[in-house]
Amino acid sequence: MTKKLTMKEPLSQEEFKEEYRKKADILKDFILNRESGEDKIHVFNHEAGFGKSRITDEVLQQEILNARCTGLPENERRFLLVKKFKKDVLQSEETISSGGLFRNDVLGITAENWTDGAKWRFRKEQLKQFKVLIITHSRYISMCTDEEERQALMEGRHTLIIDEKVEFPIYSFDERQYDKLQKHLPKPAPPLLYEITFPLFQEMRSQKSRTNIDGKVRFNNEILICSPKLKNKELLLSEMRNLVDKNANLKLNDRSDAYKILKALENLYGRKCLFNGDKISSILEHHKFLTLKNNIILDANGEIDALYSNQLSDGFESKRQTKIIYHDNCEIQHLQFNTSKTSIVKLEEEYFSKIINLIKDEHKPDDKTLIVMQKRFVMDDNKRVASFVNRLYKEGINSVFLGSEDEEKKYNNESYAVNWFGNLIGKNDWKDFNQCWIIGTPLLPMDTYILNMWQYTGKINWKIGREVVKKEGVQQFKNKDLEKIRKGHVVGEIYQAIKRIQRNHHPKAQFFIVNNDSDVFNKVVKHLPNVQVREPIDLDIKSKKTEQDLRV
Structure with a gap:
């Protein structure tokens, strides 16, 4: 049984084409003719599956074709295009250069040609000849702390176009990080490891003992501020890097992990940080948006993600785009159960058994089903399959394409795909799938929402209210702005996940969302015009363990 909502009249094919053309023309105008100013970024929220990345590539391609083939006056603007992954850089380079015909106008920067190969990092003047430079998100972030790189890639450029949300490092x-680092060092663990980490653990113990005026421990209900310090930081960390360098048994990925942990230590000591539970976190003040005279972000979550809200910062200006993809042939259902990581772990056996049976019941022979949840249940730190995938195999589901951080891994016509939040945006491997199950809730550590806000506003506010409360088993902020950011992130991740399937203008699909937050579910529905809403189901999962089992 489906619930009838207020329906909009779907666009005819001709109406759709006309609306699509209008929206493409608006984006083109902002790329080629408008200026946001260096203190502003225009945010375009074209819905997922609209084709905003393709339109951008085609606008830049046509601009070069006009200049080289028609004799029309050339637009003097130089463009910097920022793409999420290396493969996207190469794909855009191929499109914008018309298959390589105009290689002298377009250059995709990758690790292979930046410091190696063509060594473009050291050819600053020659970089200026290119009409379009294309880089990854990671290189855009690295420019924040590398002035030489920033000058080489941004000097003389007019328009910045960032495709998808930028995730600055935290x-x-x-x-857990301590244990990882210990594994990457010679055995037995050197005293130096204790020396460089002891002040952090000492700070954590100190924060856990802090109480309010009523004598209650604060860290249970508040994200706290701390300032860890390490004497002779540079010397000790340099000695630790030498130990990592000399460990010949380390694999490349393990060595990279060790360097990342040491980088975190370098940036935590001597800086104000946040303490949340058992973890200390902070950010670099330099990690904030770099801009040109004209700045554009393309993000389907532009309307959902409160980080772009002008109530938080006047650095963003929304160029809101109405939705023109209707979901008359789609159904969505809310299955009520708390799917935070903590809740799933407590009832893992019972939950996985029930949800897999429901997935199998809905999956018909010709269906393609995408399942999305938290990474820890899909793949462990050693890139081995984790508990949910093992349970799928046990239940006889073997045709499974597993999520991967390897850009080269390709879908091979499997009936099921399992992936995790944070590993979906910008990927189209599941564009022809017709079912999507969201069986986990994409929650971040509470301190991350605060740090993200500071990164996006460019202002660090240590006085902001950081108190948290627990409602229906989920932590929420008392501060309204932070709670909007937290909930917007959850809604946006779910929306992006379900829009990985049926990436066309007439989708026909079934969506299933498992969580215990009807407000989140309703907000997702709001972004799927005309979707048919099935009656909700309460999964009513109870532990099979007896009271005696729990005592043991």
């Missing part, structure tokens, strides 16, 4: 340390 530096954290906890016991």
Whole structure:
């Protein structure tokens, strides 16, 4: 049974084409003719599956074709295009240069040609000849702290176009990071490891003992501020890097992990940080948006993600785009159960058994089903399959394409795909799938929402209210702005996940969302015009363990 909502009249094919053309023309105008100013970024929220990345590539391609083939006056603007992944850089380079015909006008920067190969990092003047430079998000972030790189890639450029949300790094340390670092060092663990980490653990113990005026421990209900310090930081960290360098048994990925942990230690000591539970985190003040005279972000979550809100910062200006993809042939259902990581772990066996049976019941022979949840249940730190995938295999589901951080891994016509939040945006491997199950809730550590706000506003406010409360098993902020950011992130991640399937203008799909937050579910529905809403189901999962089992 489906619930009837207020329906909009779907666009005819001709109406759709006309609306699509109008929206493409608006984006083109902002790329070629408008100026945001260096203190502003225009945010375009074209819905997922609209084709905003393709339109941008085609606008830049046509601009070069006009200049080289028609004799029309050339637009003097130089463009910097920022793409999420290396493969996107190469794909855009191929499109914008018309298959390589105009290689002298377009250059995609990758690790292979930046410091190696063509060594473009050292050819600053020659970089200026290119009409379009294309870089990854990671290189855009690295420019924040590398003035030479920033000058080489931005000097003389007019328009910045960032495709998808930028995720600036957050530096954290906890016991898990300690264990990782210890594994990457010679055995037995050197005293130096204790020396460089002891002040952080000492700070954590100190924060856990802090109380309010009523004598209650504060860290249970508040994100606290701390300032860890390490004497002779540079010398000790340099000695630790030498130990990592000399460990010939380390694999490349393990060595990279060790360097990342040492980088976190470098950035945590001597800086104000946030303490949350058992973890200390902070950010670099330099990690904030770099701009040109004209700045554009393309993000389907532009309307959902409160980080772009002008109530938080006047650095963003929304160029809101109405939706023109209707979901008359789609159904969505809310399955009520708390799917935070903590809740799933407590009832893992019962939950996985029930949800897999429901997935199998809905999956018909010709269906393609995408399943999305938290990474820890899909793949462990050693890139081995984790508990949910093992349970799928046990239940006889073997045709499974597993999520991967390897850009080269390709979908091979499997009936099921399992992936995790944070590993979906910008990927189209599941564009022809017709079912999507969201069986986990994409929650971030509470301190991350605060740090993200500071990164996006460019202002660090240590006085902001950081108190948290627990409602229906989920932590929420008392501060309204932070709670909007937290909830917007959850809604946006779910929206992006379900829009990985049926990436066309007439989708026909079934969506299933498992969580215990009806407000989040309703907000997702709001972004799927005309979707048919099935009656909700309460999964009513109870532990099979007896009271005696729990005592043991």
